[in-house]
Amino acid sequence: MRLTFASGVATFTAAMLLYPLFDGGTWFWSSLGAVLAVVAAGLLSSRLSLPAWAAPVVGVAATWIYLTASFAAGEAWALLVPTKGSVVELAGLLGVGWTDIQRFAAPVPETTGITLLTTGGVALIAIIVDLVAARLRRAALAGLPLLALATVPATILPDPISWPAFIVAALGFIGLLIADGRERVGHWGRAVLVRRTRTTAPAAGGAPGVRADTSGLRLSGKRIGFAAIALAVLVPAALPAMEPVSFFTFGVGGSGTGGQGNSISIPNPIANLKGRLEQPVPQVVLTYTNTDDQPRYLRIYALDTFDGQQFGMTQPKGAPQNRTENGPLPAPPGLGQSVKVANVVTNVQISEEIAELRFLPLPYPARQIRVDGDWRADVDSLMVFSTRDEAAGLGYEVATSEPALTPDTLETLPEDRGEVDPRYLQLPDDLSPEVRALTETVTADATSSYEAAVRLQEFFTKDGGFTYSLRTAGHSTSALRDFLIRDRMGYCEQFAASMAVMARLVGIPSRVAIGFTGGTKTGDRWTVGTNDSHSWPELYFEGVGWLAFEPTPSGSLGQGSARVPAYTQPQPRATGEATTPTPGSTSSAADEPQDPQQQRNLRELDREGTLATGGLPPDESMPLIAKIGLGAAALLLVLLIPALARLITRNRRVRTLGWKVSEPSDELTARMVSGQGAAGRHSSVAAAWAELDDILYDYGMARQPSETPRALARRLTQQYEFDADSAAAVTAIASAVERVLFARDPGRIGPMRKDLRQVRQALAATTSRGRRVRAVLMPPSTLRRLRGMGERLLDGFDLLENIRLRRTAAQKGS
Known part of the structure; x- marks a missing residue:
């Protein structure tokens, strides 16, 4: 009987790990009732001394009766006994529950069908655990079905399992192992109830003797169990997270990197980029509409590191508070509150044919997104990604607040870079001197960073004699120098990477974006195809943030749908200030610029409201040395607990x-x-x-x-x-x-x-x-007290274990 109870407790404590999957607590009480029904069936099987194979049958029957009473009582006889109508009702609820699970993202609403599926699943695990532990006497193997419960949230949710829930589940499993051990020892004979004592009282056979004290063995087992749980919780928290290496090569990329589980699957964007551009028949990737009916570049990746041969992307980090469902995204880095913005809402529909895309194509800067699934924003780049959902067939709305800029405004920006991350300026020491000299020549007469950026863009599109071609071989370590000095022929990847490097040489933070151009107008929607795949540089200016530039030649001699941003062209005298900052628009048809505090909330477009700008969420990109330092400080504080306790006691x-x-x-x-x-x-x-x-x-x-x-x-x-x-x-x-x-x-x-x-x-x-x-x-005196507290706690467990034995002994004595 002890094993039956322990099996039920172990199952229910493991089921507690499921709590992040549900929006409510109905499943909790329903699952508890199912576990109690299985325990009652197990006790009945033990009382009747049924064979091992019969116990699961009794458990299934008890579960069926419980589910009928809980979910189909109206169709059952006397609210309990299953009938044909109750079976049909339960089957219908199971089908609805399965559909709901496929439709909703965690945490799912507690519909009747989902609750029924969860309750039945927990009951099935309880039956298997009882069979393996209590009938077959293989308590250790019972951990496998319990592990199945733990793997459900681990594979579905991007967040790690909560450590308090893990500790509760681990204690339940350890309790099952302890109960199994006591059952095995109990078969050797009558249990000795006196702990840590030697006695000369007569033994069981009537002759005087010394009873063996096995308390040390029990204490050791419990200490090992508790120590294992503590290590399982503390050690992973102290280890630094691993990040993937860079992959965006200058030239045709190699094989991509992938991931599974909670990792982000990132295919090689350059290999995919050139492959899409070379397709003989373009395929539709997505369509979109927006409130100003203007084309816009849709960015997928932002690549920020360069080592002389390749651009790479820092692993994006999406905190729970940065889920798109939580409201506005983090504020765009560098965009000041005083800059006027144009509010645009874009509706995007991704093609069903897109495979393994876990980043959303978005206009920049996105401020709020309405999308189904668990999608999160990276604070630094505003890339939106998911570790469990794919973009294929997805429809979503995105609200952007684009700075309304003119060349005159950009000319007067401060040259201070603020607190921009140094990685956006990092270049290798062995960068070609010829590239440095060429950059100095192109930007020699520039009086500001903005003017230098425009000179670089015009160098590629007008003055440098560059030719657009997909037939290029930029593979070697000198590919950058060859492209700029000798060949001057390539496609968007070479142009974007080269301008980003040259911008860093003149002190302008830069990165490379990969995504799609604005496409072409088809009916009332803009259509983006594989031939619109594109790469472009983004440059940082304090006060306005990241701005896109277009160094790739456009038109019939270049990439047809590429467009030079309006803020990089001379401003016509008759057109005022209203311009659109993205490379996909050269007109002033955007919405009237507004202050950021007056923006409409995408979730409240049908009523009055504002789009809260908020502040930056906590930055999760903490350096490794800082993590090690915090870990060492926390470890030191833990080690000083005995010293602090001794000091308090002495004072x-x-x-x-x-x-x-x-x-x-x-x-x-x-x-x-x-x-x-x-x-x-x-x-x-x-x-x-x-x-x-x-x-x-x-x-x-x-x-x-x-x-x-x-x-x-x-x-x-x-x-x-x-x-x-x-x-x-x-x-x-x-x-x-x-x-x-x-x-x-x-x-x-x-x-x-x-x-x-x-x-x-x-x-x-x-x-x-x-x-x-x-x-x-x-201090040893404090450690002695802590050790004594632990032993008293374990003694309490032993008292609980011996309650039934003592009652039995008392009854025999009477």
């Missing part, structure tokens, strides 16, 4: 030495203040004696249990050669203790703080420096 006792208190400090103190002699009036003596006892234990001079206070004082004085003052101090403490313990009237006892300090200094002078340091940082 409390020292404050007691000059006046009266009522609470005992340890075993001897308890004896003193319990009413023996006059101790209740002299608790300061108890505090002094307890502190002296801890000092001796910390210095490795522990008092012997049979040693009287006077004998202890004499031994310390002789063994450690105390001087007259120290000998008098320890003798005074010992005398006060004896008077309090044994004298009817101990008389007046003065303050003992000075005596205790004198004895502590005398003892410290006789020990090594290492022993003194250990007594401060890792």
